[in-house]
Amino acid sequence: MITKLRNLVWFLKRPHLMPQVWYLFIRKFRPGIVAMDSTGDEALRWCRQSEVDMVTAYRKLTNQEPPAPILDLYSDVFANAEKVTSACVVRMGGAGAVDMLYWISEYLQATRILETGVAYGWSSLAFLLSIEHRPEGKLVSVDMPYVGMNNDEHIGCAVPDSLRAQWTLLKTSDRQGVPAVLRKLGTLDICHYDSDKSYQGRMWAYPLLWNALRSGGIFVSDDIGDNVAFRDFCASLKIDPVVFKYNGKFVGMMTKP
DSSP states (O other), X not given: OHHHHHHHHHHHTOGGGHHHHXXXXXXXXXXXXXXXXXXXXXXXXXXXXXXXXXXXXXXXXHSSOXXXXXXXXXXXXXXXXXXXXXXOSSOOOOOOOHHHHHHHHHHXXXXXXXXXXXXXXXXXXXXXXXXXXXXXXXXXEEOOOXXXXXXXXXXXXTSOGGGGGGEEEEOXXXXXXXXXXXXXXXXXXXXXXXXXXXXXXXXXXXXXXXXXXXXXXXEEESOTTSSTHHHHHHHXXXXXXXXXXXXXXXXXXXXXX
């Protein structure tokens, strides 16, 4: 009870996030949907049947060899980001498959990218290092602060000021932020999903992001072994995705026909 009251106070201090409270409340009364969050074992079995290593995944998507690892290309930038995140007073999620994100952005010469989920901003950093060479490039990121924590000012701290001109960061929920971004950006080159990990959250966001992708654009979702949402979404599209493991977790990718 005390934790719930603390969380409510947290939301009350951030009135722009109050619609999320209503979403979470309504979700509790949909037991069939909530039960789908417990399909992790089934999802992991499916991922293991299809997984390849990251380099093979890139080859399957592009029919090309990958560029050099991003850490080799921008070692000083990442060393500075590591110092900043290590000094951060709030603990957030670790870095994702930044090499792959950089590679696909370079491959597509992407100029319109939407990502959900930021934390320290490692994925944001990877995308921005790619699009900094394309003046028309834009990255928009949506990330709701962690409920009950005061991490609002630390979201995206890995991104240096020198790379922020092409970046818009919305500190709000997917349900408020994603539709607003899509109205602003229009057709996208890349969608990277790494936010609400619930089955319902994914199945709400995936179709919106997929529909916004241009033909030939790439869809990426992290942590697809949490539940079967990614598997079910791919089945609805009749598309066989590329699946690879990074730091013990599975990532799924698809190219839009």
